[in-house]
Amino acid sequence: MKNKYSMFSFDTLTFFLIASLSSNIGYLTFIKDTKIDTIFLILIGSVLGLIPIYIYNKIISYNEDRNIIENIEYLFPKINLFIKIILIITSFLIMCISLKEISSFINIYLLKNTNTLFISSIFLLLVLYTSSKGINTIVKASTICFYLFVFINILSIVGTINLVDLNNLKPLFISNKISLLIDSVIYSFLSTSPLFMLSIIKKKDLNKKNYLKSNLYKTYIFTSIFIVIEFIFTLGILGITLLNIYKYPAINIYKKISFLNIFERVESFFAIKFLFYSFFLISISLIFVLHLSKSLLKNKKKDNLLLASYFLLIIFISFFCKFDFSIYLISSYLLGIFIPIIIYIKMIILSK
Numbered sequence: 001m002k003n004k005y006s007m008f009s010f011d012t013l014t015f016f017l018i019a020s021l022s023s024n025i026g027y028l029t030f031i032k033d034t035k036i037d038t039i040f041l042i043l044i045g046s047v048l049g050l051i052p053i054y055i056y057n058k059i060i061s062y063n064e065d066r067n068i069i070e071n072i073e074y075l076f077p078k079i080n081l082f083i084k085i086i087l088i089i090t091s092f093l094i095m096c097i098s099l100k101e102i103s104s105f106i107n108i109y110l111l112k113n114t115n116t117l118f119i120s121s122i123f124l125l126l127v128l129y130t131s132s133k134g135i136n137t138i139v140k141a142s143t144i145c146f147y148l149f150v151f152i153n154i155l156s157i158v159g160t161i162n163l164v165d166l167n168n169l170k171p172l173f174i175s176n177k178i179s180l181l182i183d184s185v186i187y188s189f190l191s192t193s194p195l196f197m198l199s200i201i202k203k204k205d206l207n208k209k210n211y212l213k214s215n216l217y218k219t220y221i222f223t224s225i226f227i228v229i230e231f232i233f234t235l236g237i238l239g240i241t242l243l244n245i246y247k248y249p250a251i252n253i254y255k256k257i258s259f260l261n262i263f264e265r266v267e268s269f270f271a272i273k274f275l276f277y278s279f280f281l282i283s284i285s286l287i288f289v290l291h292l293s294k295s296l297l298k299n300k301k302k303d304n305l306l307l308a309s310y311f312l313l314i315i316f317i318s319f320f321c322k323f324d325f326s327i328y329l330i331s332s333y334l335l336g337i338f339i340p341i342i343i344y345i346k347m348i349i350l351s352k
Contacts, residue, residue, distance in 0.1 A: 009139045010206065011219045012146035016280040017194040018223040020098070021187075029325055030183050036240055037175040042231060044180070045187030046224035052192040052336055053220055055344045060199045062347055068199035069295045075346045081296070083339060088292045090335040091197065095285040096318040097328050099124060102278035103318070109251055110268055117319050124314060127279060128307050131286045135201065138283050145276045152273050157233070160253055164236035186329065191227075192220075193336020194281055197288040248274070286310065 034041045062071055073080045103120040111119060130137055195216075234249050243249050254270040293306055 006139075006143075007206070007215055009143045011215055013139050013142040013280060013284070014195065014198070014216065014219045015146065015223050015226075016142055016149075016276055017198070017284060018191050018220060019227060020194060020277040020281040021191045021227075030187065031240070031244055033179045033183055034175040036169060036172055036235065037180055039169075039172075039228065039231060039235075041180055041184050041187055042224070042228050044184035045191065046221070046228075048185060048188035049192045049220065049224070050217070052189060052340065053195065053217060055340050056192075056196055056199060057216060058347065059196075059340060059343055060201075060203055064203035067202045067291075068196075068343075069291055071199075072343065073295075075343060075350065083342075084292050084296060086334060087339060088289055090331040091285045091289050091292075092314075093323075093327060093331040094194075094335065095282050095289070096314055096321070097323050097331075098278050098282050098285070099314060100318040100323065102275065102282075105248060105271075105274060109248070109271055117315070120315055120319055123279075124282075124311060127282050127286060128311055131283050131290070132307060135284075135287050138280065138287065142280055145280075149273055149276055152270055156254065156270055160233065160237060163253075164233060165239070166236060168236050168239040169232065189337045190329070190332050191224075193332040194284065195220075196336050196340055197284050200288050200291050250274075 030038050030041055059068065059071065063074075066074065069084070072083050076083055099120055103116050103123060106119050106123070107114060107116045130141060230250075234253060235243060237253050238246070238249055242252070246252050251271060289310065290306055
């Protein structure tokens, strides 16, 4: 890679990948079990998430001249093909589920009379085009989108802060402690697993060599704090009952926003943030899958053919196949926990 990535740009991409959890599966999965105590679930899960972050840090830092694919080939000369296939399948499934979710979201809240297949195709074409320009383009795009994202959130806070009812944050400590702990563990690897795909970037391509020892942790903590605050705001406005009903509760809050009784029904503008989440998650997943796929092929000059093939396959699977939370959960676990731990253990063994 000729271009080095600026640290802030890398931070913004990291932010979107971590926050993409709220876009893909929402909070409903956890709220049904932990209710208002979901606040503590996010806090505990964020602390536990530092463990996989530490492992990713070690893997990316293992050799600054090699990316994750080259490290896998070096560490596992006999079974690297098997590991690559697992990573391709899991990343691919996460990509398909994410596309299905965002297409459904757009169809329900933004383009109600538009065919979902058409929406999926257009959105994926945008991802394919951007991804074909390389990961450097994705990193730069995340910076631009982050500024707009901050602007959107400032407006949403100004427009909704008067709607927050602190009584909606009570009572606390009413959920089952075992369920809270289990869901916290699940949250920890769901929110961090997309970051493992950043290991496709070589450490030497980062402008700041010690980035992974500082900014990665800081960005993760910052994003976790943002998610907690966003959840408290949402819960404070809607209450736990409505939060259990809506799949995208933030949209229903945005409908309440009105500036000077002039600008109303602005939820479509605020919904852009959800498009950012999915766009960057799908983009980095696609780049990760493409790099892995090309490493399996003898002919390295098949980018267009791979892109076209994946376009058709992704559209077919995301549109015609049904997924439930367990598929996303297993894929995230294999991608973000199981494979990284195996790689990390092998690194420790070879270092002795």
